[in-house]
Amino acid sequence: MSMLWEKGLPLDAAIHRFTVGDDPGLDQRLLCFDALGSAAHARMLAHVRLLAPQDAQALVDLLADISARARQGEIVISAAQEDSHTAIEMLLTARLGEAGKRIHLGRSRNDQVILALRLYMRTALLDIGSQAAELAQGFLAVARRHAADIMPGYTHLRPAMPSSFGLWAGAFAAGLTEELQALQAVYARLDRCPLGAAAGFGVPLPLDREYTAKLLGFAAVQVNPVDVMNSRGRHELALVNGLASLGLVLEKFLWDVALYSMPEFGFVSLPDAFTTGSSIMPQKRNPDVVELARGRCRELRGHAAMLQQLAAGLPSNYHRDLQLLKAPLFEALDLARDLLDVLIRLVPALRINAERARAACGDDLYAAHEACRLAQSGTPFRDAYKEVARQIQAGSFKPDRAALSATHLGGAGHPGFDLMAGELKAAEQWLAGTRAHLEGCEENVWHKRSGGE
Ligand code: ARG
Secondary structure, eight states, X not given: OOXXXXXXXXXXXXXXXXXXXXXXXXXXXXXXXXXXXXXXXXXXHHHTTSSOHHXXXXXXXXXXXXXHHHHTTXXXXXXXXXXXXXXXXXXXXXXXXXXXXXXXXXXXXXXXXXXXXXXXXXXXXXXXXXXXXXXXXXXXXXXXXXXXXXXXXXXXXXXXXXXXXXXXXXXXXXXXXXXXXXXXXXXXXXXXXXXXXXXXXXXXXXXXXXXXXXXXXXXXXXXXXXHHHHTTTHHHHHHHHHHXXXXXXXXXXXXXXXXXXXXXXXXXXXXXXXOBOOSSOTTOOBOHHHHHHHHHHHHHXXXXXXXXXXXXXXXXXXXXXXXXXXXXXXXXXXXXXXXXXXXHHHHHHOEEOHHHHHHTOOGGGGHHHHHHHHHHTTOOHHHHHHHHHHHHHHTOXXXXXXXXXXXXXXXXTOOOHHHHHHHHHHHHXXXXXXXXXXXXXXXXXXXXXXXXX
């Protein structure tokens, strides 16, 4: 077995190991995307008459088989093969001979890897987006169920104004929906086909880049080949920054749960399945799941920081440093999937102790509400504020709680859940529509006969 680029010069085993790094293992997950991209490339070559139709068909059929076997974990990239690109070309050449040796015409591993990564990231984004949408629905269900259950709202970790479990849980549904909308913008960046950039400068061949882009379901061609190379890293960073931002939403929820489930608060409690015990203190049930999930949100920011370092500090065009982007990208995606998976199960299981929260809402919590009420009946707000402060100091403050509900849009009395649900639904429809589009395109790459082109 030999490298694609080998020309009979001596190779040092340790140096080879260093340059290959973790690529054989990391590239396992790119195999089926690399096969799909290669099939589209073969079809395009046939379309512009750089490849015989029967060769293209044989390549596509074998690539479909490779893709299916790769999904079953039946193809293992060896260290000698370096990467998924070499493994695939070797399989094609071993089985098809000449036709296999023709597939790399008009491309380089530089644009090939960017394409495989882009196809992979597109799918990963949709998967994670669907999980985020499911979790947002979970939060929205809790919010609707407990819309009328009041709880203290805190600023500076000090009681501030009355809030509700509806507002609290609804905030995470809204935050996740915002992050989903931001992920749609990331998808738009990924939605341009890099293939045809080759090593970064195009090739002297009549490639039809728009044809490949359309086959693979991209909205457009990423036209400038130098930009194709220069965008490697920025796209990874945009996606993982999106996940880190999603983590910021989740981290606040997790922190709140750790806090509000303390015996001193007791506003929420975790089912036993989500807690663990102590080896020494028999009475303990610890919120380890919540704490680990919280730590994972910080890890996501760590992966984003790593990608930022790796993407920066390079001049234009391809450099091997770019290979190192794969590990933090894949780790961040795996981590986000795990994190969302656990939260999708935790949120509906969370027990809301409405009575404890109601009991924690003391009269002082209504001070600003009372000042608003006085102001509404004509007193200038500043005077009303002072009057309430005076009553509190004198120990005579007795707010009329029933009359004090925030009824404007977004307040505890009018939380606007239907508006939020509408936005979430729009994001879900985008996810489903985009997924269906990609599946249709993939079907077409594998099964369209290339003979008549
Ligand atoms: N494993 C390489 C990467 O991820 C593939 C491209 C190799 N290209 C090259 N010019 N050495 O970047």
